[in-house]
Structure formats: C-alpha cells, structure tokens
Amino acid sequence: MLSAFGPALRTPEIRRKILVTLGLLALFRLGAALPSPGVDYPAVKRCLAVVSGGEAAGIYQMVDLISGGAMLQLSVFAAGITPYITASIVIQLLTVVIPRFEELRKEGTSGQARLTQYTRYLTMAVALLQSSALAALAARKQLLRGCADNILADSSLFALLVLVVVMTAGAALVMWFGELIGERGIGNGMSLLILTGIVARIPGQGKAIQERGGLVLAGVCVAAVLTIAVVVYVEQGQRRIPVQYAKRVVGRRMFGGASTYLPLKVNQAGVIPVIFASSLLSLPTLLVQLTQGPDPSRWAQLVQKYLANPTNPVHVIVYFALIVGGTYFYVSVTVDPVERAEEMRKFGGFIPGYRPGRPTAQFLSRVLTRITLPGAIYLGVVAVAPTLLPGSAESFGFAGTSVLIVVSVGLDTVKQIESQVVSRNYAGFLR
Numbered sequence: 325m326l327s328a329f330g331p332a333l334r335t336p337e338i339r340r341k342i343l344v345t346l347g348l349l350a351l352f353r354l355g356a357a358l359p360s361p362g363v364d365y366p367a368v369k370r371c372l373a374v375v376s377g378g379e380a381a382g383i384y385q386m387v388d389l390i391s392g393g394a395m396l397q398l399s400v401f402a403a404g405i406t407p408y409i410t411a412s413i414v415i416q417l418l419t420v421v422i423p424r425f426e427e428l429r430k431e432g433t434s435g436q437a438r439l440t441q442y443t444r445y446l447t448m449a450v451a452l453l454q455s456s457a458l459a460a461l462a463a464r465k466q467l468l469r470g471c472a473d474n475i476l477a478d479s480s481l482f483a484l485l486v487l488v489v490v491m492t493a494g495a496a497l498v499m500w501f502g503e504l505i506g507e508r509g510i511g512n513g514m515s516l517l518i519l520t521g522i523v524a525r526i527p528g529q530g531k532a533i534q535e536r537g538g539l540v541l542a543g544v545c546v547a548a549v550l551t552i553a554v555v556v557y558v559e560q561g562q563r564r565i566p567v568q569y570a571k572r573v574v575g576r577r578m579f580g581g582a583s584t585y586l587p588l589k590v591n592q593a594g595v596i597p598v599i600f601a602s603s604l605l606s607l608p609t610l611l612v613q614l615t616q617g618p619d620p621s622r623w624a625q626l627v628q629k630y631l632a633n634p635t636n637p638v639h640v641i642v643y644f645a646l647i648v649g650g651t652y653f654y655v656s657v658t659v660d661p662v663e664r665a666e667e668m669r670k671f672g673g674f675i676p677g678y679r680p681g682r683p684t685a686q687f688l689s690r691v692l693t694r695i696t697l698p699g700a701i702y703l704g705v706v707a708v709a710p711t712l713l714p715g716s717a718e719s720f721g722f723a724g725t726s727v728l729i730v731v732s733v734g735l736d737t738v739k740q741i742e743s744q745v746v747s748r749n750y751a752g753f754l755r
Contacts, residue, residue: 331745338510338744345509348501349520355401355497356394356521360490362483363398363462364475371471372396395458395520396468398475401493402458403451405517408502412514413596415439420657421518432640444499451495455488461671462487482755510744519733522688522726544710551706551724558702561590563695565688570672585669586675588692591699592659595732597650598707598725605631605639634711644704651700661688703728 332338359365394401419425419439428435461467463479465599476483498517505513565587609632614626632636665685674680678687706724 327465330588332741335745335748338741338748341508341510341744342741345505345511345516348505348509348513349516352401352498352501352517352520354483354493355405356399356524358400360398360400360487360494362401362476362478364477365397367473367475368397368464368468371468371473374468374471398458398462398467398491399607400490400494401498402491403454403498404521405498405502405514406672407450407495408443408447408499408514409599410450411443414446414557447499447552448492448496451492452488455491455495455525458491459484459487512733515729515733517735519730522730525726547710548727551709552731553726555706555728556697556703556735558590559732559735563588563691564591565691566676567668567673568676570674575636580692586664586688588695588698590695591698591702592692593651593654593699593703593728595703595725596654597647597700597703598728600654601643601646601707602725606642640711644708647704647707648700651703652696655692655696659687659692661692665689 331670332342359368368553394404395406415425419429425439428438458467463484465472465474468475476487502513502517505511505516532546567584567586569582569584608627612627612632630636631642633639662685663689665681668674668684669680675684675687678684704729708724710724
C-alpha cells in the first residue's frame with residue numbers, strides 16, 4: 325500500500341488533494357491550540373497539571389480523547405468534532421425509527437442531501453448546548469474539579485456569551501473542514517480530524533511514560549506493536565459470501581451471468597461502539613463530579629473507586645460488556661439483511677443454495693450474528709488491554725482506542741489513495 329504514495333505525489337490532481345487535506349488538518353490543530361477569548365491560559369495549564377494526577381484523571385483523559393486536548397483548554401475548537409459525531413449517530417438511528425427519514429435515505433442523492441442538512445442543524449444545536457455547558461462549568465470552577473484557580477479572566481454574562489458564540493462557531497468550522505476534506509481532499513474528513521487530535525497527544529503521553537522508567541516504556545512499546553498488528557489483521561478480515569447473478573436478455577444484448585461476492589467485515593461497526601461505551605461509562609463520573617459537595621456521598625465514593633479508575637476490574641468488565649453490547653446494537657441498526665437480500669433479488673442476484681427473498685435474508689442475518697461476535701470481542705480486548713499493563717494506564721490513557729482509531733483511519737486513507745492512483749494509471753493491469 326505504501327508504494328502508492330510515490331505515484332500519488334507525482335500525479336498533480338492527487339497531490340493537490342493531499343496538500344488540501346494537510347492544510348485543513350494544520351488549520352484544525354491551530355484552532356485547537358488557540359485559546360478562546362476570556363480564558364486564562366496559564367491558569368488552565370496549572371489546573372490541567374493538578375487534575376492529571378488526581379483521582380478523576382481517567383475521566384478527563386476519556387473526555388479529552390477526541391478533541392486532542394482542545395476541550396479542557398477551552399480553545400476555539402473546544403467543542404471539536406463531538407457535536408457532528410453525535411448528530412450523525414442520532415440521524416442514523418432515526419432513519420430506523422422515523423419513516424420519513426427512511427424514505428429520504430432510499431431516495432438517493434437528493435434524499436441524502438436533505439439528511440445531511442438535518443445533520444448540520446442538529447450539529448449546531450448540540451454544539452450550542454455543549455459550549456454553554458463548558459462555559460457554565462468553567463465559570464463555576466467545576467470544569468477542572470480539584471483546582472482552585474479561576475480559568476476565566478472575566479466571568480461576566482457578556483464574556484460568557486462571547487465564549488459560547490466562539491466555541492459554537494468553532495464547531496461549525498470544524499464540521500466545514502471535515503466536509504471540505506471529503507469533497508476536495510483525500511479520505512474521510514471527520515475521521516482524519518479525530519486522528520489528528522489523537523496523534524497530537526502522543527508526544528505528551530510518550531514523555532509521561534518515559535518518566536515512569538525504561539521497563540514501563542519497553543512494555544508499552546511492545547504492547548503498541550502487538551496492538552497495531554492485531555488491528556491491521558482484523559480490520560482487513562472479511563467473510564466473502566458468493567453471489568451469482570442470473571443472465572438476462574434485454575433487446576439483443578445479454579446482461580448478468582457474473583459471479584461476485586458480498587463482503588462482510590469482521591469489524592462491521594468500526595470504532596463507534598468504543599466511543600459509545602466510553603461516553604456511557606463517563607456519565608456517572610461526570611454526574612458525581614458536578615453534584616458532589618465537600619463531603620462525598622457513598623454513591624460518589626463507589627463511582628470514584630469502581631468506574632472512574634480504569635485499572636479497576638469492575639471498570640474493565642463494565643467497559644468490555646458495553647463495547648460488546650454496543651457492537652451488536654450498532655450492527656443491527658446499520659446493516660439490514662432484508663434490504664441486502666431485496667437489493668440482490670432486484671438485480672437478479674442470489675446466493676447459491678438459498679432462494680431469493682426471505683431465505684437469503686435469514687442466511688445473511690445468521691452469518692452477520694456469528695461474525696459480529698469475534699468483531700465485538702476484538703474491539704473490547706483492544707480497548708481494555710492497555711489498562712491491564714501495570715503502570716501505563718494512567719499516563720497512556722485509552723491507548724487501545726487511540727491505536728484502533730489511528731490504524732483504522734490510516735488504512736482507509738491509504739486504500740483511497742491507492743484506488744485513485746490505480747484509476748489514473750493502468751500500468752498495474754498490464755504487467
């Protein structure tokens with residue numbers, strides 16, 4: 325795959341797309357490091373140093389994973405890509421519940437454009453809500469709980485309104501960056517923005533691990549290499565179901581008669597179940613952080629002990645169970661065997677040994693259920709494995725999730741570059 329980069333850089337059109345993508349990613353990182361108006365940046369740095377070593381360090385790492393350090397610093401892109409991800413998932417789930425959305429999805433390009441517009445509106449609503457929550461928590465000194473410094477230089481109503489407007493506009497700009505990368509660049513724009521935020525945290529995490537000693541650093545490096553190998557192997561794995569298309573005569577020409585296959589990936593859900601599980605697991609801890617008084621209640625102590633600590637066995641078991649359950653739920657919502665069977669029947673396709681229609685749908689459902697199990701276990705193991713490495717969970721954060729996202733997005737981007745190179749250079753077919 326890496327051999328495609330040379331021809332890609334020599335092709336003017338692909339080279340321009342790569343440069344556009346890199347430029348937008350650089351602007352994204354600039355906005356993530358640029359403080360919003362009214363934020364006391366030195367105070368933010370002091371508070372981050374305080375909370376990073378506290379009991380709730382794990383929850384702060386979880387909340388800050390996707391934003392690449394922008395959220396807790398209250399930068400211009402503090403809302404980050406989270407509002408768009410949330411809106412996209414909600415709209416995708418609503419297509420199963422609301423018949424009108426289901427009709428739009430089946431209309432093709434025009435219907436998809438309408439759903440995209442709804443996603444944008446919902447993104448702005450979520451961004452406004454998230455920005456208002458961040459500003460309110462910062463004004464009440466509850467965003468970075470445990471630090472007495474005021475991270476806002478001005479807590480007046482006008483200053484808070486300006487802060488909310490800037491962060492909401494930043495979320496809209498991030499959404500535009502992602503769509504622009506998809507239209508004029510290379511790869512999935514939103515996924516590349518997430519990857520950029522994660523990669524930006526690697527130097528700081530590496531330094532924190534190095535300070536713990538050479539043995540811990542060596543163990544983390546070995547675990548990272550093994551994780552990358554497992555992710556690459558599983559992400560490329562798929563079950564290929566043979567599909568035969570019957571011959572059809574239209575006028576004087578004959579169509580069909582070809583044999584192909586229907587690929588079902590082992591990891592059909594991607595990284596969405598991991599993000600879902602992280603969000604659900606963070607809710608009790610966030611509620612405790614916002615509501616507890618000077619004397620923590622029994623419930624708050626239990627949450628801090630079992631759910632906020634990523635090395636606790638209860639945390640690991642609950643996290644793993646949420647990922648497995650989330651994988652089955654997401655696959656059942658996004659992949660419809662009945663629709664796949666109907667599409668094959670419409671174009672004269674059938675699976676050898678199974679009649680078109682309901683028998684084909686039942687076969688696809690059975691295969692999908694079986695193949696989802698190893699995919700769900702794989703996601704759970706990759707996500708929780710780094711927490712089992714002694715001394716590295718607190719400093720390396722959610723390394724398994726980070727490696728999973730980075731490798732998956734990297735593979736997808738390289739495949740897209742390779743496909744565009746092949747489509748413009750047919751020499752590979754003539755050798």
